[in-house]
Amino acid sequence: MAGTTSYDTDQPASGDSSAAAAGYDPNYVPDSVKSFVVHMYRHIREKNVYEIFQMYETSFQSISDRLFKDSPWPSVDAVATYVDNDHVFCLLYREMWFRHLFARLSPTLKQRIDSWENYCSLFQVVLHGVVNMQLPNQWLWDMVDEFVYQFQSFCQYRAKMKNKTEQEIALLRQPDQAWNVYGVLNYLQALLEKSTIIQILEQEKEGLEQFTATDGYDYNGGSNVLKVLGYFSMIGLLRVHCLLGDYQTGLKCLRPIDITQQGVYTSVIGSHITTIYHYGFANLMMRRYVEAIREFNKILLYIFKTKQYHQKSPQYEQILKKNEQMYALLAVSLSLCPQVKLVEETVNSQLREKYGEKMLRMQRYDDEAFALYDELFSYACPKFITPSSPSYEEPLVNYNQDAYRLQLKLFLYEVKQQQLLSGVRTFLKVYSTISLGKLATYMEVDEPTLRTVLMTYKHKTHAVDSDGKITSNADLDFYISDDMIHVTESKPAKRYGDYFLRQIVKLEGIMTDIDRIKLE
């Protein structure tokens, strides 16, 4: 494919503040860029993953910071001569070129479409199995991540219909439009299927194949690109389905990855966080609070312990932002399902510091509490999208908030259905038995209403999965016999088994040490 970048002829979109075009010559290639592409090209041909990674992660950033803070990198045509006009390298270069542009400048519609076409060409090459490269997981993850991000960004952009120019609308109306939702999903699905990653993960369980053990790399001269892209596509699909509000399907896409274990998804911090953030969010929306709390807790603890190592990473800001959002989601989950014992001490103290006071107010279920649920949800939710094109015949209105408003409304609806539960919980906590009549008086409701509240408590705290298995999310439980309520608080189960196992190993270690002393 010939590079057809044409940013120089594009008009920046209205309201575009970037002064990118001014003084920028796409054909001027500074020496550092020349050296960058020449070395990168060589390392890719030599399959030197370590060096590729260094250049990708460090050199690209430092050159961007020095020379391309607010202008694009040189055009692909200008650098192609330094890399033998290598088709695949040019696709990779453009992928980075667009990613840099999206991160630092405001892309025009034409650029969005060009980037889509570049992804199509790149994925076609990968799908047809003609690549023989070994690329760092970080880069492959970034490709899938950026692909989904640009799709999301395109949907948001398209939905802001009000101040589009006629040219933009004409371009948007073209039949085989870029970033069509079917196209996006089918590319991810194609990578997933063509890579046969699901079968590979299955076979690995039986010891017939190695994937996780080598972090997805191929040490037998093959390429890791299709396999790992297929693997990350599962996470890409999870994210796209969450953006569409299809939580059930999103979680289904992720199922081949066992998130209770380490895996290739944990080898890149961005992929690890994206996976758990969307997994937790989907579970929260499906009312499986315990599952959401457990996974948020684990990843927040992990980020707390490791974030110092990522300070220089280009993803650092993103890590911190998702960290804050997940604390907000944890606060929401715990307010709906007060299972504090699932939360580790460090995470808990961070949580109290950030949201302790808000969480107390959220327990009250008055208007202010609803406003807080609204605030935390809006701050922490994914950027929901409307996947369909607008009707160009009707008057043009912005619809970029529609999807978000629907998800928020349905979530607050759920909160409202649970509003009496925290009150009843407070009373049940201090009794072991109490009559319905007495509790009704305390709660200032009549007896039939109290019965419905108690049944609601049971229904909302007991999740039923597709094979009819019931899981209790309640730490405080009760039953009614005739008109007496009997309360039972589940005691945190002490993990004696683990404790003994560890002590046995420790003792054995000490005994070995002692034996060694005797021998000397």
Next chain:
Amino acid sequence: MSYTVEQLVAVNPYNPDILPDLENYVNEQVSSQTYSLNANLCLLRLYQFEPERMSTQIVARILIKALMAMPAPDFSLCLFLIPERVQMEEQFKTLIVLSHYLETARFRQFWDEAAKSRHILEVVPGFEQAIQAYAVHVLSLTYQKVPRSVLAEAINIEGLSLDKFLEHHVANSGWVTEKTQNKGQLIILPSTEFNHPELKKNTADGIPLEHITRILPILG
């Protein structure tokens, strides 16, 4: 047809061409009293991608089937995919109110409302029985012994029909009826770990075999 609809969905999760098959499949689920959340979500997804192809009649059927799947959260899962302006239509507003009553266990209000909306619900056979099963599920989570009147209200059956209903469950589901002196009949529901918390197995302290294998060399 050489493929079942479920297979079609598995092979073409993002293919607009299967939309008519999925619509037919919804009608088939209605007439044969079967259910596939997976296929229905796939159809709602295609509607979401191409709103101009949406049939509100089919959407209504999907939502009624989802109500019948209570206590599973299917109704919400479907609503997440249906644009708000569609949800504003009268029939959907009614279904949302019905779902709200079920979610908050307000069975009396539910049955009153359902009676008023018969024209929407009666196209789907088995609706009442499915909701009754849900009511029995919630009652079984909550009660060891439930007064007859509370049961009657929840399942909307009274008098002789209720006697018959009880007889059936005494014979098939392990229910026991008990006469009390002053308050009428009590129904003893089968024990589960949810209405008899002492039955809850303490699974938390199980040790997976892999962990044991780690210390086997030491023990040997």
